[in-house]
Amino acid sequence: MKMVQDAGQMGVRRFGRVNWLGLWTLVLREVNRFLSVWTQTLLAPLVTAGLFLTIFTLAIGPSRGPVMGMPFVHFLAPGILTMTVIQNAFANTSSSIMISKVQGNIVDTLMPPLAPFELVIGYLAGGAARGLVVAVAIWLGMAVSVGLPLAHPLFALAFVLLGTLFIGGLGVLAGIVSQKFDHMAAITNFIITPLSFLSGTFYSVETLPHWFRVLTHLNPVFYLIDGVRYGIIGRSDSSPWLGLAVMSAVTAAVVLLNWLFFRRGTKLKS
Numbered sequence: 001m002k003m004v005q006d007a008g009q010m011g012v013r014r015f016g017r018v019n020w021l022g023l024w025t026l027v028l029r030e031v032n033r034f035l036s037v038w039t040q041t042l043l044a045p046l047v048t049a050g051l052f053l054t055i056f057t058l059a060i061g062p063s064r065g066p067v068m069g070m071p072f073v074h075f076l077a078p079g080i081l082t083m084t085v086i087q088n089a090f091a092n093t094s095s096s097i098m099i100s101k102v103q104g105n106i107v108d109t110l111m112p113p114l115a116p117f118e119l120v121i122g123y124l125a126g127g128a129a130r131g132l133v134v135a136v137a138i139w140l141g142m143a144v145s146v147g148l149p150l151a152h153p154l155f156a157l158a159f160v161l162l163g164t165l166f167i168g169g170l171g172v173l174a175g176i177v178s179q180k181f182d183h184m185a186a187i188t189n190f191i192i193t194p195l196s197f198l199s200g201t202f203y204s205v206e207t208l209p210h211w212f213r214v215l216t217h218l219n220p221v222f223y224l225i226d227g228v229r230y231g232i233i234g235r236s237d238s239s240p241w242l243g244l245a246v247m248s249a250v251t252a253a254v255v256l257l258n259w260l261f262f263r264r265g266t267k268l269k270s
Contacts, residue, residue, distance in 0.1 A: 023118045026109070030126020034092055041088065042133060049084045049138045053077060053146070056202065067204055068235035077148050078229040079201035081138045085160060086167040086221070089131035090192055093123050093168045097175025098184055106268060116262035120172070120255060127168025128161060135160045139232070149233060155240055156231025162247040163224045167192070169254035176261050176268060195221045200229075205237050220250045 034041035057073050067075040100106040109119070142148040150156060170192070178184045199222040205213050216222050223243035230236035236243075262268070 019113055019115070019118060022112055022114045023122055026114065026119070026122030027125045030092070030096060030122060031129050033096060033126065034130045041092070041130060042137060045084045045088055045134050046137050046141060049080050050141060050145075052080045053142065056080075068233075070233050070235055073146050074148060074233050075204070075229070075235070076202065077142045077146065078232040079225050081135060081142070081232075082160070082163060082225045082228045083196045083201050084138060085131045085135045086163050086196060086224070087192070088134050089127040089164040089168040090171040090174070090188070092130045093127040093171030094175040094178075094184060094187075095171075096123065096126065097172060098178055098181065101175070101178075101268075102180070110265070110268060116259050119262045120169075120258045123172050124165055124168045124255070124258070127171060128164040131164030131168070132160060150231070151234030152231045152240075154231075156228055158244065159224055159227035159231055159240075159247065162244075162251050163221075163228070166220070166224070166247060166251040166254055169251065169258050172258045173254070173261065176266060179267075195219060196225075199225050200237060201225055220246055223247055 053073065053076060056076055060072065064072045066072065097106070100109060114122070139148065139150070143150070174184060174187045178187065199216060199219050205216045205222065208216065217238070223238065223246045226236045226238055227240050227243035227247065230240045230243075260266075
């Protein structure tokens with residue numbers, strides 16, 4: 001009788017509502033992934049952002065007047081910062097899952113007693129940490145080099161954090177549905193890159209034709225970049241409160257999809 005009772009207890013969660021040790025271990029693994037190759041994950045984005053800013057400033061800056069009442073370089077910098085941050089958040093989560101699937105060790109993450117929501121938190125925490133570190137590094141570099149201000153720090157932090165969670169969540173989805181690196185490259189080139197480039201990164205949407213402006217407002221990344229711009233230089237094309245509402249809604253939707261995919265084991269469990 002005792003053996004039957006013990007067998008009935010197999011699989012019972014013994015860590016409480018949250019497996020804090022397992023969750024913390026997953027977070028540390030995701031953070032250490034990008035810290036161990038910091039020249040690629042942290043230094044390279046900083047150099048790339050600096051090159052973007054230098055090239056656009058030299059090519060367009062001398063002939064371009066103020067934008068939104070600010071020097072062109074100050075208008076441009078928040079867009080470049082945000083674009084770089086979301087690309088790194090996406091790369092961190094998508095590559096982690098994709099590499100694990102290709103190498104066949106994704107089972108090492110799925111077998112431990114981690115609930116679906118803990119897996120989601122662990123992966124997104126790694127993407128958010130990388131995005132925030134990149135954001136701080138780029139802003140410090142631009143503050144020193146071009147005197148970039150920080151008008152509303154809390155807004156800037158909120159939008160950067162929401163952006164890393166939103167795009168990091170898309171990276172989780174991309175890593176799950178992709179079967180090989182070609183699939184991942186297609187998602188990056190045909191979805192993530194257009195979303196970031198066609199969202200007011202290098203221009204004010206007020207200068208666009210009406211139809212293009214309407215399409216831009218349907219792009220959630222527009223509200224992300226516009227919100228970060230408001231947080232840094234205090235200027236924006238739309239209300240920052242509307243941007244917070246939109247980004248909170250789409251981020252919640254993506255996180256929910258992440259949870260559903262992990263819960264069902266979609267393209268993860270044979």
